[in-house]
Amino acid sequence: MSVKLYFIIMLSFLLGLFFVAGETFASTTTPSQGLDSLKIQLDTTQNVESRAELLFLIGDQESKINGTTALPYYAEILEIASEKKNPVMRSRAYNRIGVLWYIENNMHESMRNYYLALEGLREIPSNYDLLCGINNNIAWNFQKQKDYKRALEYYNTSERFCEMSNNQSILAHVLNNKGVVFKDLKEYDKALSQLKKSRQINKQQNDITRELFNINNIGVVYQEQGHYETANKYFIQALILNQKRQDHFEATNNLMNLGKSYYMLHQYNAAEDTLKHALRLSEITRSVPQRHEILNYLYQVKEKQQDYQEALHYYTEYNNLEDSLFKQGQYTDLIELEAKYKSAQNERILQESQNQLLKQQYINTLFLIALLFALLFIGILIWIYTNKKRNEKKLIALNKEIDEQNDKIQTINHNLEKTVNDRTKVIREQNEHLREFAYMNSHNIRRPLSNILGLLSLIEEETDPQKIKELTSLANETATEMDEIIQEVNQQLREEKL
Template sequence: MLFGIAVMIRTGKLLLLFFLLLVIKANAQQLNNSIASLIKRTVKDLGEEKNDSIRVRLMGKLSYSYQYVDFKKSFLYADSALRLAKKIDYKVGIAKSYNFLGLTYATIGKLDLALINYLAALKENEKSGIEAETAKNLNNIGETLIKIGDDTTGIKYIKRAYRINKKYNNKNSMAISLSLMSEVYLYRADYKNALSHLYEAKKTSNHTVGAFDDGYFYNKLGKIYLKQGNLDSASYSFKKVLNIDETEPDQKISTLFGLSEIAIARSDFKESKKLLEQALEIAKKSNARLELIRVYKGLSDVAYQKNELKNSISYLNKSTSLKDSLLGFQTSGQILNSLNKIINEQKDSENDQLRLESKIKQNELSKQNTILIILVIGITISIALAIIAMFSFRSRNRAYTKLNLANEIIQKQNQNLEQSVEKRTATILEKNKKLKDLAYFNSHNVRKHLANILGLIFLIKEDGNNNEYLNLMESESKSLDETIKEINKMIHQ
C-alpha cells in the first residue's frame, strides 16, 4: 500500500516535471518567434532609415534583441551604433551604445569588459549633463560588482542610482535599484530587508513597461524564499515565472536552477537533474556563461548525491574552469583594477576640468577686477570732475554775481557821471554864456574908453602939443585894440 502511494507520488512529480518542461519549451518557442519577429521588423526599419540618429537607436535595439540569441551580432550592432554615434557626435547615442556593449559582454560573462563599457557610458552621460540617464549606468555597475562579490562598493553605486531615479521620477529604473538593494540584502542573509525592498520595487514599478516585469519579480522572490528555507513559497514563485510569456533566458535558467535546488532539498535528484539539464540547454543556446557556472555546479552536486563521481568531477571541472576564466582571482582583480583605474582617470579628468574651470573663473575674476578698478577710477574721476565742476560753477556764479554787482555799480556811476557831465556841461555853457556876455560887455566898454582915448589923442594932435607922447599913446591904443580883438576872436571860437 505504502509502496503504491510512493509510486503514485513519484509518478505525479514526473508528470508535473514533464508539464513544466512542456511549458518551458512552449514559452521558449513563443519567445524565440517573438524575438525573431522583432529582429526582422527592426532590420527592415534600419535598412530603410536615412536619419543617422534613428539608425543608432535601431542598432542599439537590435544589439539588445540579439543578447541571448547571437553574441556576435549583438556585439556587432552595438559597436556599429557606437561608431556611427561618434561620427555624428550624437552624445545620447554614444552613451547608450557603450551601455549596450556592456550588456552584451555581461551576457557572456565578460564582466571586466562589461564594467569598462558601463563606466564609459556613465562618463559620457555625465560629460553631456544627461543626469537622468546615469542612473541606468550606475545600476549596471552596481549589479556587476555584486556579481563579483563586492557588494560594499556595489550598493554605493546602486544608492546613487536610486537618488537620481527618485529625483527624475524614473519608476522603472528606481524599481531596478530597489531590487538590486534586495539582492545585496539577500547576499548578506538579511531576508527581511531583502523582501521589503523587493516588494517596494514591485510597488514602485506599478507594472510599467521595462526590465522590471513579473518574471523578474517572481524570480527574485523565489530566490529569497529558497534561501530563507520556505520551499513551498519558493516553488510557487518559480513556477509563476515559467507561466509568463516572453521570459528572458537568464530568468528561465535561474528559475530552473531554483526548482532544481528545491528538488535536491526534497531528495528528488532525478527531477533536479532534468531541470538542470533543461537549464543547461538554454544557457548554451543563449551564451549565458555566468548561468552556466551555476548549472555545472548544480549538476556536479546532483551527480555526487547519486554517487556518480566521474560525472560529478567532470561537471565540477567545467564549472571551476569557467568560473576561473570569468570570476577567478585574476579576472576579479583585473575588474577591480579596471574599476579603480577608470574611476581614478575619471577623477583626474574631473579634477582637470575643475582646474580648468577654476582658471577660467580666475581669469574672469581678474578681468572683472580690472574692469571694477577701471570703473572705480572712472567713477572717482567723474566725481572729482563733478566736484570741480560744482566748485567752478559756484565760483563762476560768484564771479557773475560780483560782475553783475560791478556792472550795476558802473551803470549807477555812469548814470551819475552822465548827470554830472550834463550838469557840468550846463554849468560850463552857462559860464561860457556869461563869459561871452562879459567879454562882449567889456569889449564894448574897453572900446568905448579906447575910442575916447583916440578922440583925445586926435584933439591933442590937432593942438600940436606933445606929439611924440601922443604917438606912443596912439600906438598903445592900437595895440590894446588888437588885443581886444584877439580876446573876442578867442571867445567866439
C-alpha cells in the same frame, strides 16, 4: 514509501513535459524580419534625429544576436550626438555600449562606458530616468564583483532618481536588485521586503516578466533560509509561466534553483533530473554563468550518488569554464575606474570654482575702472565749472572798472564847468570816439565769450573723456584770447587817455 515513489513519478512526468516543451522552443527560430525592415528604413532616412532613433532600435536588436555587431551602430549615434551637441543622446549610447560590454564579460569597459554616460548628464541632472538606469547598471557591476557596499550606494542613488522620475517600472527593477544584494548579505528580512515591494509594483504595472524575476528571487531567499519546500513553490510557479512564455533563460534559472533545493533535501535523483534539464536549456540560452553553476551542482549530486566517473566529467567541464568566467584583476580595475571618475568630478568642481572666482575678479576690475572714470569725469566737470565762475568774476570786475571810470568822468565834467565849456567840442569828439571804440571792442569781447559759453554747453553734454579734454583745451584758448582782447582794450584806453 509509496508516497515518495508517487512523488518521484509525478516529478519525472512534469520534467518530461518541460523537456518536450523546451525542445519545441529550441526548434523555433528567432524572427529577424523586423531587423531587416529597420535597416531598410535606415537607408532611406535623411532626418538626423530619426536616424539616431533607428540606430538605437537596430543596435538593440543586433545586441540580442551578437553584441559586437551592435557597436558600430552605437558609434554612429555618438557621432550624431557630438555633431548635434546632444548630451542625452550621447549618454543613452554610452549606457547601451556599457551593457554590451557587460554581456561580453568585460567589466572594465562596461564600467568605463557607464561613467561616460554619467558624464554626459552632469549639466542636465533633471534627466532622472536615464540617471536611474545608469546608476542601476553600475551597481549591478559592483554586485557581480561582490562589492555589496558600493552596489548598495549606487542602488540607493538609482532609487532616488527613479522616485524623482516617478518611473515605477524602473523603480521595481532597482528594488529587485537591492533585494538580491540584501540576500547576498544574508539580511533576509530586508531582502524579502524589497522583493515583495518590487513584485507589487510589477503586478500593478502588469509586467509579468519582472514579476517572475521577483518570484524566483523570493524563492532563492527562502531557499537560503533553509525553507526549501516554500522556495520550491515559488520556483515551480515561475518555471511554469516562463515555459509558457518561452523564456528559456529564466526557465533555466528556475530549474537550476529547483535542482538546488532537491539537492539540499537529499532528493538526489530529482535534483539530477532537474539540473540536467536546466543544462539542456542552457545550451539554448548559451549562458556561460548558468552552465557553470549547473555543472557545479551536477558534480556535487553525482558525487553524493557515488557516480564518480560522471562526477569527474561534470567537474572537468566546470573547471574548463572557470577561466572564461572569472578574469583576474577586473575588480581592481573597476575600483580604479570609479576613483578616477570621482577624482575627475572633484577636479571639475574645483576648476568651475576657480573660473567663477576669476569671473568675479574680472567684474570687480571692470567696476573699479568704471568708478575711476566716473571720478575723473566729475573732476573735469568741477574744473570746468570753476573756470566758468572765475571768468564770470573777471567780466564783472571789468564792467565795474568801466562804470567807475564813467563815474569819474562825469564827476570831473560836473566840477569843471569851465573846462567842460572850453573843451566841449573836444569832449564831444572824444565821447563819440569812445562810444565807437567801446562798441567795436564790445563785439570783440562778445565773440570769444560766446565761444566759451558754447564750449561749456558742449562739455556738459559730452561723456567721452577725450572729447571733454579737447573741448576744455579750446575753452582755455578762447578765454586766453578774450583776456588778451580785454588787456588790449585797457591798453588802448590808457593810450587814448579816455
